[in-house]
Amino acid sequence: xxxxxxxxxxxxxxxxxxxxxxxxxxxxxxxxxxxxxxxxxxxxxxxxxxxxxxxxxxxxxxxxxxxxxxxxxxxxxxxxxxxxxxxxxxxxxxxxxxxxxxxxxxxxxxxxxxxxxxxxxxxxxxxxxxxxxxxxxxxxxxxxxxxxxxxxxxxxxxxxxxxxxxxxxxxxxxxxxxxxxxxxxxxxxxxxxxxxxxxxxxxxxxxxxxxxxxxxxxxxxxxxxxxxxxxxxxxxxxxxxxxxxxxxxxxxxxxxxxxxxxxxxxxxxxxxxxxxxxxxxxxxxxxxxxxxxxxxxxxxxxxxxxxxxxxxxxxxxxxxxxxxxxxxxxxxxxxxxxxxxxxxxxxxxxxxxxxxxxxxxxxxxxxxxxxxxxxxxxxxxxxxxxxxxxxxxxxxxxxxxxxxxxxxxxxxxxxxxxxxxxxxxxxxxxxxxxxxxxxxxxxxxxxxxxxxxxxxxxxxxxxxxxxxxxxxxxxxxxxxxxxxxxxxxxxxxxxxxxxxxxxxxx
Amino acid sequence: xxxxxxxxxxxxxxxxxxxxxxxxxxxxxxxxxxxxxxxxxxxxxxxxxxxxxxxxxxxxxxxxxxxxxxxxxxxxxxxxxxxxxxxxxxxxxxxxxxxxxxxxxxxxxxxxxxxxxxxxxxxxxxxxxxxxxxxxxxxxxxxxxxxxxxxxxxxxx
Numbered sequence: 001x002x003x004x005x006x007x008x009x010x011x012x013x014x015x016x017x018x019x020x021x022x023x024x025x026x027x028x029x030x031x032x033x034x035x036x037x038x039x040x041x042x043x044x045x046x047x048x049x050x051x052x053x054x055x056x057x058x059x060x061x062x063x064x065x066x067x068x069x070x071x072x073x074x075x076x077x078x079x080x081x082x083x084x085x086x087x088x089x090x091x092x093x094x095x096x097x098x099x100x101x102x103x104x105x106x107x108x109x110x111x112x113x114x115x116x117x118x119x120x121x122x123x124x125x126x127x128x129x130x131x132x133x134x135x136x137x138x139x140x141x142x143x144x145x146x147x148x149x150x151x152x153x154x155x156x157x158x159x160x161x162x163x164x165x166x167x168x169x170x171x172x173x174x175x176x177x178x179x180x181x182x183x184x185x186x187x188x189x190x191x192x193x194x195x196x197x198x199x200x201x202x203x204x205x206x207x208x209x210x211x212x213x214x215x216x217x218x219x220x221x222x223x224x225x226x227x228x229x230x231x232x233x234x235x236x237x238x239x240x241x242x243x244x245x246x247x248x249x250x251x252x253x254x255x256x257x258x259x260x261x262x263x264x265x266x267x268x269x270x271x272x273x274x275x276x277x278x279x280x281x282x283x284x285x286x287x288x289x290x291x292x293x294x295x296x297x298x299x300x301x302x303x304x305x306x307x308x309x310x311x312x313x314x315x316x317x318x319x320x321x322x323x324x325x326x327x328x329x330x331x332x333x334x335x336x337x338x339x340x341x342x343x344x345x346x347x348x349x350x351x352x353x354x355x356x357x358x359x360x361x362x363x364x365x366x367x368x369x370x371x372x373x374x375x376x377x378x379x380x381x382x383x384x385x386x387x388x389x390x391x392x393x394x395x396x397x398x399x400x401x402x403x404x405x406x407x408x409x410x411x412x413x414x415x416x417x418x419x420x421x422x423x424x425x426x427x428x429x430x431x432x433x434x435x436x437x438x439x440x441x442x443x444x445x446x447x448x449x450x451x452x453x454x455x456x457x458x459x460x461x462x463x464x465x466x467x468x469x470x471x472x473x474x475x476x477x478x479x480x481x482x483x484x485x486x487x488x489x490x491x492x493x494x495x496x497x498x499x500x501x502x503x504x505x506x
Numbered sequence: 507x508x509x510x511x512x513x514x515x516x517x518x519x520x521x522x523x524x525x526x527x528x529x530x531x532x533x534x535x536x537x538x539x540x541x542x543x544x545x546x547x548x549x550x551x552x553x554x555x556x557x558x559x560x561x562x563x564x565x566x567x568x569x570x571x572x573x574x575x576x577x578x579x580x581x582x583x584x585x586x587x588x589x590x591x592x593x594x595x596x597x598x599x600x601x602x603x604x605x606x607x608x609x610x611x612x613x614x615x616x617x618x619x620x621x622x623x624x625x626x627x628x629x630x631x632x633x634x635x636x637x638x639x640x641x642x643x644x645x646x647x648x649x650x651x652x653x654x655x656x657x658x659x660x661x662x663x
Contacts, residue, residue: 003595003598014585061599063596
């Protein structure tokens, strides 16, 4: 049993508690936040290696035997997400040192960030469907706090939309969890997969799966439930936007992969055309929505929606190749999207405005920032050898292999429009003449650039090291789809039903 | 805040009784109905009764603690007792019991201590919520003139 799986949860929880107690001593709160994130980053790296060498890691909370207790498990997908969560939280904290004002920092900023990391890590590690719901609530409560932290009118308005849609999605999740418990009599993911694959009433299970599709589709900002994202993500501070943009919608995608790849695997084939259609519409709507925007962060927020569509496409192809490409694309996108928010945000922080009209001249004044932007935006569009290329290539290859021509065409076409939006920001923010007198504006210091440099470096590494990254994604996709192996690892060689029978006999 | 003599007299009398009852609930809770969550709600109800009868300032005065800190301490305390099993090579939160029961309280083990952590967390969070809501009129006075540009975010108690 891998009891170490509790550590990436305990450490952020304790640190959040301590950081709350000493939130007025800012220096110490910062130290604690960085230390806890570094621990999770180190643990995530170690877990990536451990999962690759020794396979799935499983432990049972409180020592209760699965499927009765709550299972924690880590496979390739969990390890990737856990690592990226810690990486993103770390760069966000570093970036907020340079940008956020001390009043907000004192108002429990670091405890909330740590709780967000706690919630996300828990969601990626849990092997229990209802427990996943609890983790979602934890990360949502933390994000509600972060999104309204400044207390301004726009933030409360954006926060309200965010809260309402997320509560609706949570409600669907809860209803789905209740129904699936009624149908299968268990909530352990391994046990559910075992039972649902053998169930006699497929239509009932399809209906229940629909609830989960709505719930996670809403949280991941898939069409038609994406509208909350662009109306709320540009309102909080830049660091928080970057973290949310990179991470939160991908937690929804992770849940989709986990629930439809593992738990409802029998339904995946049936719902695949629907998921593909939703994915295609999401890509197109997101990219068209971005064209109409004139604010840096709003453009980027619409592109989150568009790219979430690609990740859903990986699931909708319902094959190992599709899921592999989806995971690779998600890992790349989490890094690059956050990098873009940080770079655009740095320009916004320096200029003092995020409206394209009032920006400009950044290429001459901050050439290093401009280079970073070019690298990150080309990675997002998918120009080889940067990281986005391989994920998109994999998706398109998988689509072609399954003769899904329509979605392949849409995916390729949307890339062009993505390039258009990225060039628009390039022209307006970096290339065109300065909007006003720029000589009084602050210069970009190392503290402002370093977080983006880290992420762009990771993105380049992901592009140059595409072969090992792809190998790892294959491992992650195969582990996600391997329900037999999951039941064996969680409940023992006989499967979960055997454990339950044995206990009932006693 | 209601200026009612009956309510105020009763509220003053009920405060120690309700707090004692909440502690009783925590101790009883491991084998019978009760527990940290219910106990915490009872204790915070006792404090909220003071808010209703005397107003938030009085409630802060009679129990001068920072409730957010109580909550944070409670979370840490609860998690600490889960660690015990982890250190001994068992999964987090696996129960550890003392062999001999303590007279008057009963069997003592990590789940009881965990419950005390829950008790503190629930008191902290619910009372803080109630206090912040009760103090809202003084924090955000209603005005017909244009809204203030820099609003205070919350009390730094």
